[in-house]
Amino acid sequence: MKNELEIKNNKKKFPSLDKFKRKGKKLVDDMQQAVLISINLRNLKYFNEIYGTKEGDTLIQNMVDYFCYDNENCIIGTKSYVDHILILCEGYNYSKEELISYYDDFAKSFIDKTNKEYPRAKISLDLGMCIVSKDEDFIVAQDNARYARRSIGNSYDTAVAFYSEELRKKSLEKASIIPNFQKAIDDDAIIVLLQPKYSVEENCIVGAEALSRFRDEEGNIVSPALFIPVLEEASIIYQLDYEVLRQVVDMQKRWMEDGRKLFPISVNLSRVDLLEETFIDKIDALVEESGIPKNVIEFEFTETVLVENLTTVISKLNSLKDKGYRIAIDDFGSGYNSLYVLGQIPANVIKFDRGFVLHSITNEVGLTIMKNLVETFKEIEFEVLCEGVETKEEEKNIVDCGCDVIQGYLYDKPLDLKDFEEKYVAC
Ligand code: C2E
Ligand code: MG
Ligand code: MG
Numbered sequence: 176m177k178n179e180l181e182i183k184n185n186k187k188k189f190p191s192l193d194k195f196k197r198k199g200k201k202l203v204d205d206m207q208q209a210v211l212i213s214i215n216l217r218n219l220k221y222f223n224e225i226y227g228t229k230e231g232d233t234l235i236q237n238m239v240d241y242f243c244y245d246n247e248n249c250i251i252g253t254k255s256y257v258d259h260i261l262i263l264c265e266g267y268n269y270s271k272e273e274l275i276s277y278y279d280d281f282a283k284s285f286i287d288k289t290n291k292e293y294p295r296a297k298i299s300l301d302l303g304m305c306i307v308s309k310d311e312d313f314i315v316a317q318d319n320a321r322y323a324r325r326s327i328g329n330s331y332d333t334a335v336a337f338y339s340e341e342l343r344k345k346s347l348e349k350a351s352i353i354p355n356f357q358k359a360i361d362d363d364a365i366i367v368l369l370q371p372k373y374s375v376e377e378n379c380i381v382g383a384e385a386l387s388r389f390r391d392e393e394g395n396i397v398s399p400a401l402f403i404p405v406l407e408e409a410s411i412i413y414q415l416d417y418e419v420l421r422q423v424v425d426m427q428k429r430w431m432e433d434g435r436k437l438f439p440i441s442v443n444l445s446r447v448d449l450l451e452e453t454f455i456d457k458i459d460a461l462v463e464e465s466g467i468p469k470n471v472i473e474f475e476f477t478e479t480v481l482v483e484n485l486t487t488v489i490s491k492l493n494s495l496k497d498k499g500y501r502i503a504i505d506d507f508g509s510g511y512n513s514l515y516v517l518g519q520i521p522a523n524v525i526k527f528d529r530g531f532v533l534h535s536i537t538n539e540v541g542l543t544i545m546k547n548l549v550e551t552f553k554e555i556e557f558e559v560l561c562e563g564v565e566t567k568e569e570e571k572n573i574v575d576c577g578c579d580v581i582q583g584y585l586y587d588k589p590l591d592l593k594d595f596e597e598k599y600v601a602c
Contacts, residue, residue, distance in 0.1 A: 187251075188243060188249075188250075188251055188252065189239060189243055189251075189252050189254075190251070190253060191253065192253050192254070192255055192261075194253075195251060195253035195261065195263075196313045196314070196317070198251060199211075199251060199263050199307075199313055200313045202250055202251060202263060203263070203307050203308075203309055203311075204309055206250065206265055206266075207265060207266070207267050207268065208266035208268060208269070208306060209263060209264075209265070209266065209306065209307040209308075209309075210263070210264045210265070210304055210305070210307070211261065211262075211263055211304070211305055211306075211307050211316050211317065211320045212242075212261070212262050212263075212264060212278065212302055212303070212320060213255070213260075213261055213302070213303045213304075213317070213321050213323070213324045214238070214259065214260050214261070214262065214282075214300055214302050214324075215258060215259050215300065215301045215302075216234070216235070216238060216259075216298060216300060217298060217299045217300065217301065217331075218296060218297065218298045218299065219231055219234070219235075219257070219258040219298070221296055222234060222293065222296040222298055225293075225295050225296040226293060226295070226296060230293070234289065234293070234298075235254075235257075235258065237289065238260065238285070239252065239254070239260060241285050242260060242262050242285075243260070243262055246264065246281070248264040248265045248266070249262045249263070249264050250264060250265060251263050255317075261317065261320070263307070266306070271337045274304060274337070275304070275335050275337055278302055278304065279302075279333070279334075282300045282302055282333050283333050285300070286298065286299060286300060286333050297331075299331060299332055299333045299334075300333045300334075301327045301333075301334055301335075301336075302324065302333075302334070302336070303320045303321060303322065303324025303325065303326070303327070303335075303336055304320060304323055304335065304336070304337050304338065305319040305320045305323060305337070305338035306338075319338040319343070320338060322338055322342060322343055323336045323338035323342060324336065325346070326342050326346065348401065349401070349405055351391060351392070352397065352402050352405045352406070353405065353406075353411070355389065355390070355391050355392060355397065356389060356402060356406060356411075356415070359389035359390070360414055360415075364389060364390065365387055365415065365418045365422070366387065366389060366390075366591070367385050367386070367387055367419055367422045367423065367592065368385070368386045368387075368388065368590060368591055368595075369383040369384070369386075369440070369589065369590055369591075369592065369595040370383060370384050370386060370582060370587060370588065370589040370590070371383050371582070371595075371599055372384065372560060372580055372581070372582045373581050373582070373586045374579055374580050374581075375570065375574050375579055375580075375581060376579050380438070380586075380599050381438060381580060382438050382439040382440065382441065382473070382580075383439075383440050383595070383599070384440070384441045384443075384475070384582065384589075385419050385423050385440055385441065385442050385443070386399065386443070386589045387399065387415060387418075387419050389402070403445070406445075407445050407447050410447055410451075412445045412447050412448060413445075413447065413448045413451050413454055416442065416443070416444050416445065416448050417454075417457065417458065417461075419442050419443075420442045420458055420462075420472070421461060423440050423442055423472070424461055424462055424465045424467060425465075426592065427465070427467045427471055427472075428465045428466065428467055431466075435600055436601065437467070437468070437471045438471065439470065439471050439472070439473045439501055440471065440472065441472075441473035441475045441501075441503055442472065442474055442475070443474075443475045443476075443477075443505065444474050444475065444476055446476065446477075446479060446480040446482075446483075446488065449476075449480065449487070449491045449492075450484065450487070455491060455494055455495060459498055468499075469498060469499030469500050470499055470500070472500050472501070473500065473501035473502070473503050473523070473524065474495060474500055474501070474502055474503070475504075475505040475526065476492070476502070476504060476505060477510070478504060478505070478507060478509065479510055481516050481517075481520070482510075489519055489520065489521070492520060492521050492522075493521050496521040496523075501523045501524065502520070502521060502522040502523055502524070503522060503524035503525070503560075504517065504520060504524070504525045504526065505526050505528075506528040507525050507526060507528055507531065508527055508528045508530070508531025508532075508535075509528040509530055514551075518555065522557060523558060524557060524558045524559075524560060525552050525560070526560045526561075526562050526582075527545075527559065527560065527561045527562060527578070528563070529561075529562050529563025529564075529583070530563075532545070532561050532562070532563070532564075532569070532573065533563075533569070535576075536569065536572040536573065536576075542576065545576045546575075546576045546577060549577040549578050553577070558580065559577075559578045559579075559580070560580040560581065560582060561573045561580070561581050561582070561583075562582050562583060563582070563583050563584075564581045564582065564583030564584075564585045564586075565583055565584045565585055566585060567585065569583075569585070570585060
């Protein structure tokens with residue numbers, strides 16, 4: 176049993192959130208280097224389901240005891256939410272790296288102990304840290320620590336992150352993506368660029384890839400590297416992919432009506448699209464209605480489509496192929512999939528990733544592997560394309576490996592529709 180003095184002292188060191196903020200601000204003045212740490216316990220809900228809420232409460236109390244009372248550097252702490260705590264710690268003159276390493280070890284030893292005690296529910300912690308300067312508003316500091324913690328994302332292991340201005344810039348950028356994207360969809364302002372695919376042997380273009388963009392509130396183009404993961408995570412990527420396909424189908428329809436020769440245009444689809452029940456029916460209805468031949472539409476899927484739910488994914492890809500669409504496996508060599516899995520994919524085309532190609536063509540062993548891979552894929556009737564080709568020398572090595580179709584800045588960058596039509600679509 177704790178005696179009265181201990182209870183009083185404990186309350187002082189672990190007050191309500193409001194008191195914590197008020198007292199914390201004053202305490203910072205007397206500290207050498209004030210470090211605020213936001214700590215989140217992952218999986219509490221699951222833990223409660225397995226062990227019951229009473230044990231869950233004990234777990235939280237253990238966490239408070241460990242980080243607040245057993246941690247000699249902790250000056251004051253509070254609970255900011257049911258499974259979050261905030262602690263203000265003396266950081267002396269340690270560097271950010273030293274603080275990260277110290278608290279990483281400190282948190283992991285709590286997790287190891289807890290997971291031994293409760294082996295049926297694996298829990299972990301995210302820790303976000305920031306330095307609190309003497310004149311800083313405590314609410315801003317709290318926000319910074321939270322930003323750092325949230326930057327950790329979906330890691331299943333215990334992890335620590337430190338706040339920086341760059342991190343804030345990135346998370347602000349990320350937060351603005353969804354509203355900017357929704358606005359672009361509502362205003363019909365999704366931009367589709369086309370990059371030609373070129374046959375070295377035939378010396379002409381044999382297809383193109385549609386790549387999307389939209390603008391932020393200042394009118395700057397947002398890169399797919401930024402927006403694709405955000406739209407995938409929010410499960411709204413299907414809106415973008417449907418819109419890109421709609422524009423591509425419109426183009427092909429117009430070219431067909433003008434009597435121009437059609438060639439396949441590929442549209443990137445995300446694995447999330449395939450898991451959306453009605454997506455395939457919707458895109459098929461769109462193409463069907465336009466009257467264009469289905470084999471001028473190619474769907475590109477990155478290798479990561481094959482990571483989970485393989486049976487469902489293969490059956491959806493088969494359904495697209497059976498309807499007459501072309502299928503391409505994108506970014507081959509950038510992930511890690513076994514050739515055995517690739518053999519089951521009903522694809523027409525395999526696109527070698529720039530990184531893989533560059534690495535392969537710099538040494539004899541790489542070249543031999545690539546040459547044999549190209550041969551193997553051709554034998555199982557895949558067309559092989561190399562992406563991201565920038566120089567004549569790269570092209571020569573690629574052609575020597577037996578790959579004929581090339582996409583890259585050497586021929587052209589992704590172009591807007593007007594420029595693409597002027598250069599490549601014969602009347
Ligand atoms: P990806 O499908 O592999 O597209 C090729 C990327 O390589 C494009 O980047 C293209 O601009 C770039 N690239 C082309 N030639 C060269 C070159 O010679 N050198 C180098 N270094 N890069 C080259 P982008 O447009 O930024 O797109 C990045 C990725 O974003 C795409 O990779 C694709 O996975 C995804 N993406 C783009 N648009 C869409 C879309 O509408 N829907 C979906 N689901 N994904 C998209
Ligand atoms: Mg692609
Ligand atoms: Mg690619």
